Amino acid sequence: MPIIPAELVRSGGMPSAEALEARLLAGETLLADTPVHLIEVVDVLESYGEVLDAYSINLIYQAERQFLLPFPIFKYFDGDTNPARIWRHLNHDRINFEYAEYCMKAMLWHGTGGLDAYLDSPAFAAGCAAIIRRKTRRDPMLAVLHPLFPGFLIELIRTAATTHALGQFWRVMSDLFLDLARSEAEGRVTSIEAVVEFIKDGLVAAAANPITYAVEVDGERLWVLPPEAGLTFLVDVAVPYVEAVFLRGTPFLGTVSFNAQAQQISPDQAKFAYGALYADPLPTMGAGIPPSLLMQDMYRHLPERLHGLYRERSRGEGDVRVKICMSFQKSMFCVTNAAIRGTFPAALASQDPAEQAANRAYAAAWAGRLAAARTDCLD
Amino acid sequence: MLSLLVLIPFAGALLLAFWPGRPAEGRMRKVTLVVLGLQLLWSLVVLLRFDPASSGLQLQEARPWVASLGLSYSLGVDGLSMPLVLINAVLTLVSAICTRDISQRPRVYFALLLVISGAVNGAFLATNLLLFFLFYELELIPLWALISIWGGVNKAYAATKFLIFTAVSGMLILGAFLGLALLSGSVDFSLTPVTGERLAIGSQLVLLVALLVGFGIKVPLFPFHNWLPDAHTQASTPVSVLLAGVLLKLGTYGLLRFGLGLFPEAWALLAPGLAIWAAVSVLFGSLAAIAQKDMKRMVAYSSVGHMGYILLAAAAATPVSMLGAVFQMVSHGLISALLFLLVGIVYRKTGTRDLTVLHGLLNPEKGLPLTGSLMILGVMASAGMPGMAGFISEFQVFRGSIGAYPLATLMCMVGSGLTAVYFLLLVNRAFFGRLAITPAVDPVAHGRLDVRLAPVAWRETIPAMGLAIGVVAIGLLPAGLGQLSEAATTAMARLPALATALNAGGLG
Numbered sequence: 001m002p003i004i005p006a007e008l009v010r011s012g013g014m015p016s017a018e019a020l021e022a023r024l025l026a027g028e029t030l031l032a033d034t035p036v037h038l039i040e041v042v043d044v045l046e047s048y049g050e051v052l053d054a055y056s057i058n059l060i061y062q063a064e065r066q067f068l069l070p071f072p073i074f075k076y077f078d079g080d081t082n083p084a085r086i087w088r089h090l091n092h093d094r095i096n097f098e099y100a101e102y103c104m105k106a107m108l109w110h111g112t113g114g115l116d117a118y119l120d121s122p123a124f125a126a127g128c129a130a131i132i133r134r135k136t137r138r139d140p141m142l143a144v145l146h147p148l149f150p151g152f153l154i155e156l157i158r159t160a161a162t163t164h165a166l167g168q169f170w171r172v173m174s175d176l177f178l179d180l181a182r183s184e185a186e187g188r189v190t191s192i193e194a195v196v197e198f199i200k201d202g203l204v205a206a207a208a209n210p211i212t213y214a215v216e217v218d219g220e221r222l223w224v225l226p227p228e229a230g231l232t233f234l235v236d237v238a239v240p241y242v243e244a245v246f247l248r249g250t251p252f253l254g255t256v257s258f259n260a261q262a263q264q265i266s267p268d269q270a271k272f273a274y275g276a277l278y279a280d281p282l283p284t285m286g287a288g289i290p291p292s293l294l295m296q297d298m299y300r301h302l303p304e305r306l307h308g309l310y311r312e313r314s315r316g317e318g319d320v321r322v323k324i325c326m327s328f329q330k331s332m333f334c335v336t337n338a339a340i341r342g343t344f345p346a347a348l349a350s351q352d353p354a355e356q357a358a359n360r361a362y363a364a365a366w367a368g369r370l371a372a373a374r375t376d377c378l379d
Numbered sequence: 380m381l382s383l384l385v386l387i388p389f390a391g392a393l394l395l396a397f398w399p400g401r402p403a404e405g406r407m408r409k410v411t412l413v414v415l416g417l418q419l420l421w422s423l424v425v426l427l428r429f430d431p432a433s434s435g436l437q438l439q440e441a442r443p444w445v446a447s448l449g450l451s452y453s454l455g456v457d458g459l460s461m462p463l464v465l466i467n468a469v470l471t472l473v474s475a476i477c478t479r480d481i482s483q484r485p486r487v488y489f490a491l492l493l494v495i496s497g498a499v500n501g502a503f504l505a506t507n508l509l510l511f512f513l514f515y516e517l518e519l520i521p522l523w524a525l526i527s528i529w530g531g532v533n534k535a536y537a538a539t540k541f542l543i544f545t546a547v548s549g550m551l552i553l554g555a556f557l558g559l560a561l562l563s564g565s566v567d568f569s570l571t572p573v574t575g576e577r578l579a580i581g582s583q584l585v586l587l588v589a590l591l592v593g594f595g596i597k598v599p600l601f602p603f604h605n606w607l608p609d610a611h612t613q614a615s616t617p618v619s620v621l622l623a624g625v626l627l628k629l630g631t632y633g634l635l636r637f638g639l640g641l642f643p644e645a646w647a648l649l650a651p652g653l654a655i656w657a658a659v660s661v662l663f664g665s666l667a668a669i670a671q672k673d674m675k676r677m678v679a680y681s682s683v684g685h686m687g688y689i690l691l692a693a694a695a696a697t698p699v700s701m702l703g704a705v706f707q708m709v710s711h712g713l714i715s716a717l718l719f720l721l722v723g724i725v726y727r728k729t730g731t732r733d734l735t736v737l738h739g740l741l742n743p744e745k746g747l748p749l750t751g752s753l754m755i756l757g758v759m760a761s762a763g764m765p766g767m768a769g770f771i772s773e774f775q776v777f778r779g780s781i782g783a784y785p786l787a788t789l790m791c792m793v794g795s796g797l798t799a800v801y802f803l804l805l806v807n808r809a810f811f812g813r814l815a816i817t818p819a820v821d822p823v824a825h826g827r828l829d830v831r832l833a834p835v836a837w838r839e840t841i842p843a844m845g846l847a848i849g850v851v852a853i854g855l856l857p858a859g860l861g862q863l864s865e866a867a868t869t870a871m872a873r874l875p876a877l878a879t880a881l882n883a884g885g886l887g
Contacts, residue, residue, distance in 0.1 A: 008831055014823075014824075257812065280813065282742060282829070285743040314831045315834045318834045321744055374827065
């Protein structure tokens with residue numbers, strides 16, 4: 001067997017589920033608190049914030065302005081279709097909005113939480129019927145399509161609703177991450193602990209924000225997600241998003257090799273573990289896979305401080321997107337960490353045995369899932 | 380004119396040897412590159428003066444040397460040797476370019492490289508049998524030194540094995556040449572074909588068999604191939620490039636020029652057996668390559684297989700197959716040099732060539748994507764994918780041979796299919812999947828390794844890119860090389876029939 005030089009390969013430690021549970025209950029951060037980690041997380045989240053801003057604007061534009069368009073050719077243009085913009089788009093000097101759609105589809109497909117429940121409710125069906133009635137009056141193509149495929153337009157409206165909800169979610173997250181970068185620059189955030197706390201506070205503050213969505217058809221405003229549905233930011237969108245994108249994900253070809261017929265992919269969606277916390281950063285920049293799209297977008301907005309740090313390491317510019325992906329995974333562990341903190345059933349300091357038991361069970365459930373994730377990046 | 384092709388590298392070697400004082404780092408390499416650049420330039424000048432329409436030897440030079448022995452300094456070039464002279468110039472230059480980090484004795488290293496190149500040119504151009512033998516032997520010692528001084532861990536074993544095998548090869552060849560003089564009673568060591576009138580067919584057969592074994596060792600053909608995989612595995616990348624690309628061609632060139640060229644009658648008699656020998660060699664080389672775990676050994680065994688095609692073509696001796704033989708020499712030279720260069724890059728970056736530990740090297744950012752892409756191109760060319768050099772040569776060899784020896788040709792075609800098998804195994808194991816350079820013991824831990832390979836600089840890839848362009852260029856535009864060699868190979872292909880007809884009482 002050949003001797004492989006140790007500096008060529010590195011394998012991080014993988015904490016056990018018990019160790020992770022203990023950390024969560026003790027209020028410690030999952031990611032080790034080091035100065036380099038702080039730069040990586042804050043700067044990557046800053047570039048992510050810039051990208052999410054663009055994603056959010058575009059998702060909301062798509063849901064509102066490209067609603068039920070049979071051929072939404074210009075859906076990524078935010079209404080700006082001058083030739084220079086089209087040329088830049090074709091030349092691939094642009095944000096990969098496809099990534100945002102991947103995330104939307106993951107949410108729609110995994111379908112957990114209040115939003116998904118509402119999309120299957122009679123109230124939503126009634127809303128859809130009203131919208132389709134309006135819409136088909138002026139649009140002969142939809143008028144032909146709808147009786148032929150009665151489920152089709154409803155599914156499109158569900159997609160649009162998820163798109164809009166994700167856009168609203170990312171609006172909040174984008175502002176939060178950019179605020180975090182500002183706070184760090186001003187010296188108010190100086191540790192990973194402070195980062196997690198900052199994100200937790202942001203999530204908790206926005207927790208009760210209402211999620212609503214209305215479309216304008218023939219000058220009339222019609223609700224798709226009405227205020228009466230009572231959908232809120234944290235439980236109905238943020239938590240399903242974390243479930244769909246951070247945890248479950250989808251096994252993209254190019255990142256995972258599998259034989260679906262041999263059931264190497266679980267038929268039970270709940271058992272999926274292909275999300276951002278489980279993904280292997282190494283295949284990043286494989287053609288067309290979602291991680292490549294996001295990392296390319298973040299590379300466009302990479303803060304100079306982090307870029308300089310990357311340039312000094314291993315291949316420098318050569319593998320910069322993989323390094324962004326690795327830092328991104330660390331930052332997503334921080335966001336998850338914050339989300340877990342913000343959703344503990346009781347205060348961690350509580351002395352009540354029943355509350356302590358509830359917290360322990362909650363932490364154990366998370367730790368069990370995270371133990372199989374890419375926790376090797378945490379040390 | 381032709382003498383310069385021999386003189387330039389030899390003079391370069393002398394220049395290096397007597398370079399005053401302790402030369403600065405990299406100086407020796409630069410001087411060598413200049414000398415080899417001159418050699419390539421002069422080869423191109425010779426190419427311009429070469430008349431492809433003529434089938435005979437051209438630009439001849441002759442000076443008596445030791446007349447009593449029949450040794451004369453006589454050089455000439457024809458459509459068979461011209462492409463090989465060019466390949467020698469190109470590949471020696473490539474191997475000098477890719478010798479970068481040579482720490483010990485650069486002066487000796489580069490001088491030996493130049494001696495080899497000059498000796499190989501001399502062997503390709505010699506029109507006197509003894510002169511050929513001198514050049515043939517002259518190249519052995521420098522190559523032995525290149526392996527035994529700058530080789531891998533088992534270099535002494537491999538170099539000695541190489542030396543013993545090729546020394547036996549040399550002895551057999553010299554024995555055959557001397558035997559020819561002894562049996563025919565003249566000291567004419569020119570390239571005139573030996574006819575039945577001059578030498579009885581039985582004696583011809585004996586001499587031809589000696590030559591076949593002698594050159595069969597050099598080519599190498601099964602079962603004399605044993606030295607090659609060891610020599611390749613222990614040799615450094617530039618030496619492997621030279622060995623596979625140029626030196627093996629001395630064997631095939633010898634088979635065509637001296638086996639077929641000197642003893643056409645006996646050749647025609649042995650040809651059916653030779654075709655079967657070729658097929659066995661092809662199949663053995665391919666099957667052995669499938670079993671290899673070391674990338675370099677796999678490429679080395681593929682050489683054993685691919686050299687067999689040339690014997691098949693020579694056995695069939697039709698105009699198409701003979702042209703195919705020249706194409707195969709050139710394309711194998713380029714393709715195997717390319718593959719060895721790429722294996723060398725993989726080895727330098729990962730420290731291993733073991734196919735059980737290398738995975739996913741095509742990884743776009745952390746792996747060796749360009750090296751991997753060129754490797755895929757190289758193996759496709761080797762497996763005879765249309766559009767590349769390997770296809771043209773294999774197609775011509777098979778097309779030219781199938782009429783004469785259908786069974787042997789079919790067996791060789793199977794060997795060609797097996798090439799795809801072992802090279803796909805290589806590409807699949809080493810280049811696809813998740814990047815790793817460690818054995819997969821624990822799948823979970825293995826799937827989490829962060830691999831930190833050094834990037835491949837552009838200058839490291841440029842020689843390989845040049846060869847890859849050559850492989851595709853010959854594949855897309857084979858006419859140039861075809862025109863260069865067609866007249867000579869067609870004339871050679873007529874030899875056995877001509878000799879047999881003469882023997883049977885004229886051409887009727």
